Amino acid sequence: MTSSHGRGLLHLAAALDQPAVFDAGSHIELARLAERGGLDFVTLDDTFARPGPDALAVLSRVAPATARIGLVPTVTTTHTEPFHVQAAVATLDWVSRGRAGWRIEVSTTEGEARLFGRRHAVTADELWREAGEVAEVAARLWDSWEDDAEIRDLATGRFIDRDKLHHVDFTGTGFSVKGPSIVPRPPQGHPVRVVDATEGHARRTAAQYADVALVRAASPAQAAAVRDQLRQSAAEFGRNPDTLRVLVSLLVDLGDGEHAAEPGHGGGGPRQTVQGPLYRGGPVDLAELIAGWHADGIVDGFHLTPIEPRRDLERLVNGTVALLQHRGLFRTFYPGSTLREHLGLARPANRYAVTGGAS
Amino acid sequence: MTVRRKRMHLAAHFPGVNNTTVWADPRSKSQIDFSSFEHLARTAERGLFDFFFLAEGLRLREHKGRIHDLDVVGRPESLTVLNALAGVTEHLGLAATVNATFNEPYELARRLATLDHLSGGRAAWNVVTSSDAFTGENFRRGGFLAPADRYTRATEFVDVARKLWDSWTPEGVSRPFAHRGRHFDVAGEFTVPRPPQGHPVVIQAGDSAEGREFAASTADAVFSGWGSGGYPPGRHSTRHGTLEAGRSFYADVKRRLKKYGRSPGDLKIMPGVTVVLGDTAAEAQERAAEIRWQQVSPQNAILALEQIWGVDLSAYDPDGPLPEIDPVADSTITQGRTRRGDTVAVAEKWRALSKEKGLSIRQTVIEAGGRQSFIGTPEAVAAELDAYVQKEAADGFILQPLITAVGLDEFVDRVVPLLQERGAFRTEYQGATLRSHLGLPDPVPSLGA
Numbered sequence: 001m002t003s004s005h006g007r008g009l010l011h012l013a014a015a016l017d018q019p020a021v022f023d024a025g026s027h028i029e030l031a032r033l034a035e036r037g038g039l040d041f042v043t044l045d046d047t048f049a050r051p052g053p054d055a056l057a058v059l060s061r062v063a064p065a066t067a068r069i070g071l072v073p074t075v076t077t078t079h080t081e082p083f084h085v086q087a088a089v090a091t092l093d094w095v096s097r098g099r100a101g102w103r104i105e106v107s108t109t110e111g112e113a114r115l116f117g118r119r120h121a122v123t124a125d126e127l128w129r130e131a132g133e134v135a136e137v138a139a140r141l142w143d144s145w146e147d148d149a150e151i152r153d154l155a156t157g158r159f160i161d162r163d164k165l166h167h168v169d170f171t172g173t174g175f176s177v178k179g180p181s182i183v184p185r186p187p188q189g190h191p192v193r194v195v196d197a198t199e200g201h202a203r204r205t206a207a208q209y210a211d212v213a214l215v216r217a218a219s220p221a222q223a224a225a226v227r228d229q230l231r232q233s234a235a236e237f238g239r240n241p242d243t244l245r246v247l248v249s250l251l252v253d254l255g256d257g258e259h260a261a262e263p264g265h266g267g268g269g270p271r272q273t274v275q276g277p278l279y280r281g282g283p284v285d286l287a288e289l290i291a292g293w294h295a296d297g298i299v300d301g302f303h304l305t306p307i308e309p310r311r312d313l314e315r316l317v318n319g320t321v322a323l324l325q326h327r328g329l330f331r332t333f334y335p336g337s338t339l340r341e342h343l344g345l346a347r348p349a350n351r352y353a354v355t356g357g358a359s
Numbered sequence: 360m361t362v363r364r365k366r367m368h369l370a371a372h373f374p375g376v377n378n379t380t381v382w383a384d385p386r387s388k389s390q391i392d393f394s395s396f397e398h399l400a401r402t403a404e405r406g407l408f409d410f411f412f413l414a415e416g417l418r419l420r421e422h423k424g425r426i427h428d429l430d431v432v433g434r435p436e437s438l439t440v441l442n443a444l445a446g447v448t449e450h451l452g453l454a455a456t457v458n459a460t461f462n463e464p465y466e467l468a469r470r471l472a473t474l475d476h477l478s479g480g481r482a483a484w485n486v487v488t489s490s491d492a493f494t495g496e497n498f499r500r501g502g503f504l505a506p507a508d509r510y511t512r513a514t515e516f517v518d519v520a521r522k523l524w525d526s527w528t529p530e531g532v533s534r535p536f537a538h539r540g541r542h543f544d545v546a547g548e549f550t551v552p553r554p555p556q557g558h559p560v561v562i563q564a565g566d567s568a569e570g571r572e573f574a575a576s577t578a579d580a581v582f583s584g585w586g587s588g589g590y591p592p593g594r595h596s597t598r599h600g601t602l603e604a605g606r607s608f609y610a611d612v613k614r615r616l617k618k619y620g621r622s623p624g625d626l627k628i629m630p631g632v633t634v635v636l637g638d639t640a641a642e643a644q645e646r647a648a649e650i651r652w653q654q655v656s657p658q659n660a661i662l663a664l665e666q667i668w669g670v671d672l673s674a675y676d677p678d679g680p681l682p683e684i685d686p687v688a689d690s691t692i693t694q695g696r697t698r699r700g701d702t703v704a705v706a707e708k709w710r711a712l713s714k715e716k717g718l719s720i721r722q723t724v725i726e727a728g729g730r731q732s733f734i735g736t737p738e739a740v741a742a743e744l745d746a747y748v749q750k751e752a753a754d755g756f757i758l759q760p761l762i763t764a765v766g767l768d769e770f771v772d773r774v775v776p777l778l779q780e781r782g783a784f785r786t787e788y789q790g791a792t793l794r795s796h797l798g799l800p801d802p803v804p805s806l807g808a
Contacts, residue, residue: 022551023476024445024446024476051533053551054469054470061445062446063443063446064446064447083417088438090435090436094391094440095439111547115545118463145433152383158429158658159429160426161428177498178418178497182436183434183435
């Protein structure tokens with residue numbers, strides 16, 4: 001099998017989701033807390049179906065109040081304009097100086113479709129196919145400016161070398177985009193794409209485009225199975241599977257206090273709930289679970305959604321993360337400055353650059 | 360009897376993607392790094408400006424079928440930058456230009472409401488429209504909109520956005536909304552509570568008759584054109600750069616308000632202007648001339664000529680005479696920029712100008728392109744700006760610095776204190792929201808959605 005069972009660095013991320021909070025302060029506080037723990041990134045979910053602010057806007061507001069942590073908002077591809085979405089994600093990368101990600105999602109309900117009045121709801125399969133097209137056109141648009149396109153050449157009066165700007169000429173099933181982008185290539189080249197690959201519909205898009213795949217799994221076996229499938233599928237798309245990070249997504253409830261559970265990751269393991277796999281226990285026990293699954297090469301890391309953000313994120317950082325750091329399993333500072341660097345992912349080459357092929 | 364002097368409003372326009380912005384100046388900074396936006400926004404806030412303003416472009420300009428390469432190009436997505444700027448400023452209003460043709464009301468209303476919440480009531484939306492198939496090639500919808508429908512869509516768009524903002528009561532209760540109109544058929548629940556300002560401030564840019572009517576019925580502020588500084592702002596700018604033209608524009612727009620049950624103070628008129636300062640009047644004139652020379656490089660002069668003539672003129676010498684050949688009307692040689700009116704007539708005018716004064720191509724383009732709006736010592740500029748406001752040619756100004764990032768520094772350091780001394784500009788922020796800076800009434804929440 002393709003899994004590289006020599007384990008790489010451990011990656012940790014946390015969700016900042018709070019029910020319907022609209023002010024900047026509490027989001028900033030949580031993001032700073034996560035940054036204090038050296039987490040790779042924070043996510044903020046978004047949907048048109050429940051009250052809540054625009055997540056990409058919130059994380060743009062968080063950007064100047066933080067320095068290192070990755071910022072990953074959910075942005076749907078269903079009722080939005082691909083051209084605007086890629087520009088907004090690229091801009092988040094500019095304002096955060098290379099810390100942007102994009103959690104790609106779809107909007108499946110008829111209720112959401114009515115908010116826009118442009119088309120009816122369609123199947124998740126169709127929407128994920130479209131999400132793949134949006135991810136494709138976004139990557140092309142991010143590449144539509146080569147890194148050294150801006151020349152400011154006084155002698156010839158040229159601000160840019162237009163041979164280094166490219167039309168993308170994308171035609172998809174339901175939309176087409178000419179390009180180039182209005183935004184110069186973002187600091188990371190491609191901001192980090194995150195896809196929840198738990199459901200079958202999303203898995204192909206994840207395997208083809210995601211830098212980070214999230215898998216909601218309650219058991220190591222389940223997580224390993226999805227990871228193996230994702231890696232194999234990524235390889236079939238011509239990708240090096242090692243450029244895909246697979247993180248297990250767990251809800252965490254650390255309300256039971258600080259007492260450690262039994263050693264190993266059996267006792268305090270997650271259980272399946274309607275909302276997804278839930279870990280309930282102490283922060284030390286959680287550290288055991290994380291270390292155990294990671295040591296066994298089952299996953300590259302974890303994406304944790306605190307049940308009570310304020311309480312649980314603090315316990316996560318001060319308890320779980322501190323313990324993992326103490327054991328030398330997790331970074332104690334950020335050696336890099338971009339989210340790609342945190343994740344150990346190279347800055348992608350530009351597909352349009354002369355050495356890279358077609359123009 | 361002493362009457363309190365009418366105070367002006369000021370806004371800072373981030374330097375644009377056009378040849379007004381002088382990139383050849385060594386002080387010019389990045390047009391895309393966040394530090395440039397942060398510097399200009401902090402400078403504007405230091406100067407107690409009403410708001411910071413970002414333009415928008417949704418397709419890079421093309422000329423002779425190729426991407427235009429002579430001007431500053433490339434910019435971030437407006438609302439995303441403004442959310443970040445909300446974190447490094449406290450009082451400054453934050454205005455984004457966003458196209459009503461290539462967006463949908465639900466999503467944009469939500470993004471504007473979010474900015475208003477995250478900034479504590481400082482959001483503004485400059486509504487622009489497009490019917491341009493060239494730009495439409497980047498969007499799902501394409502260039503579908505008939506020119507006549509641009510403002511009917513924009514008006515309905517703002518109407519729907521306001522319904523969405525009103526759909527939550529000030530007490531925080533969400534109510535379902537429904538709208539069925541010519542352009543939009545939408546229903547459901549809005550996901551963001553009523554914004555701190557009630558409604559984010561709405562700005563209208565452009566001087567056309569439809570634009571004026573749209574402003575009178577719908578907008579809180581007008582970003583009008585000013586016939587100088589190379590290419591005037593807005594898509595349909597006419598020149599009313601003189602005081603008299605300004606007064607007549609001002610009177611015309613304000614007169615239209617009554618029909619909509621609005622009073623003159625409900626709509627602020629703020630022309631976009633450029634300023635060049637010097638220690639003496641002569642030095643200011645010299646600097647202004649130098650800047651025009653930089654804005655119109657030899658290559659830019661030929662380009663400007665080609666835009667009028669509608670054909671390839673690359674063989675001509677920018678320091679030589681104008682072409683003898685006649686221009687081609689309705690050429691599509693340039694795509695994605697403001698139309699330049701009757702090009703045949705313009706060509707005639709330019710030829711006459713060149714002949715009369717014995718000017719080369721480059722000199723003619725510079726001469727015809729007009730001067731910066733205000734040129735002089737800080738004292739003279741302060742007095743002149745104040746005169747425009749006292750004589751009702753403007754309620755304030757949107758300043759367009761000529762150099763990216765640092766172009767506003769000198770104005771804030773040298774002119775703002777003089778305006779304050781005259782009693783023509785605030786000496787501190789009185790309120791927290793952009794509406795309060797602009798002296799705009801709070802919108803009354805509608806009773807039912």
